[in-house]
Amino acid sequence: GAVVSQHPSRVICKSGTSVKIECRSLDFQATTMFWYRQFPKQSLMLMATSNEGSKATYEQGVEKDKFLINHASLTLSTLTVTSAHPEDSSFYICSARQRDRVVHEQFFGPGTRLTVL
Amino acid sequence: AQSVTQLGSHVSVSEGALVLLRCNYSSSVPPYLFWYVQYPNQGLQLLLKYTSAATLVKGINGFEAEFKKSETSFHLTKPSAHMSDAAEYFCAHFSGNTPLVFGKGTRLSVIA
Numbered sequence: 001g002a003v004v005s006q007h008p009s010r011v012i013c014k015s016g017t018s019v020k021i022e023c024r025s026l027d028f029q030a031t032t033m034f035w036y037r038q039f040p041k042q043s044l045m046l047m048a049t050s051n052e053g054s055k056a057t058y059e060q061g062v063e064k065d066k067f068l069i070n071h072a073s074l075t076l077s078t079l080t081v082t083s084a085h086p087e088d089s090s091f092y093i094c095s096a097r098q099r100d101r102v103v104h105e106q107f108f109g110p111g112t113r114l115t116v117l
Numbered sequence: 118a119q120s121v122t123q124l125g126s127h128v129s130v131s132e133g134a135l136v137l138l139r140c141n142y143s144s145s146v147p148p149y150l151f152w153y154v155q156y157p158n159q160g161l162q163l164l165l166k167y168t169s170a171a172t173l174v175k176g177i178n179g180f181e182a183e184f185k186k187s188e189t190s191f192h193l194t195k196p197s198a199h200m201s202d203a204a205e206y207f208c209a210h211f212s213g214n215t216p217l218v219f220g221k222g223t224r225l226s227v228i229a
Contacts, residue, residue: 043221106217110160
């Protein structure tokens with residue numbers, strides 16, 4: 001149980017285009033979903049936290065107009081990178097926290113590799 | 118603010134030798150602590166977690182970690198390294214309802 005999927009696993013796009021990444025909790029309801037970004041040979045940096053039905057909370061330095069997060073249901077969150085540029089190329093990982101769990105463990109998706117040309 | 122510090126960005130051991138990856142945390146409230154492993158171009162895999170039960174936690178692939186409150190540490194160990202253990206290891210921590218905060222990671226190399 002507690003599986004999180006991401007789609008697509010890899011995406012290559014041209015500079016200036018927008019890219020949408022989906023994150024789904026497959027067998028549980030997620031009260032909260034998190035989006036992380038990981039640059040090569042670096043750690044995971046939290047970008048934003050989203051609760052179902054609420055606006056996302058962005059970490060300092062993350063542009064909310066560039067990284068649009070929608071958490072429309074308890075099983076789906078999307079991250080849209082708008083007007084992507086080469087510096088947005090990164091590994092994006094989502095994570096979901098299970099509803100009604102005593103310990104608020106986070107389950108991670110497999111990640112999406114974004115390359116902006 | 119809570120944080121985790123991983124000492125050593127790169128650790129190299131011989132195959133069959135002890136693996137020791139260090140993690141220290143700072144938190145004003147009792148923490149939940151985790152170790153994750155990441156293989157190249159893959160997502161995170163949970164190795165083990167501490168959730169205020171037993172202080173010695175056993176995980177997958179022969180790894181274990183001991184929570185030491187007096188030292189604010191949660192070091193990861195494995196008695197005998199295998200070549201397949203070569204990967205990036207992340208210590209992570211949260212308190213209360215906050216998101217997981219990750220250390221900078223330690224790259225483990227295993228030499229034949």
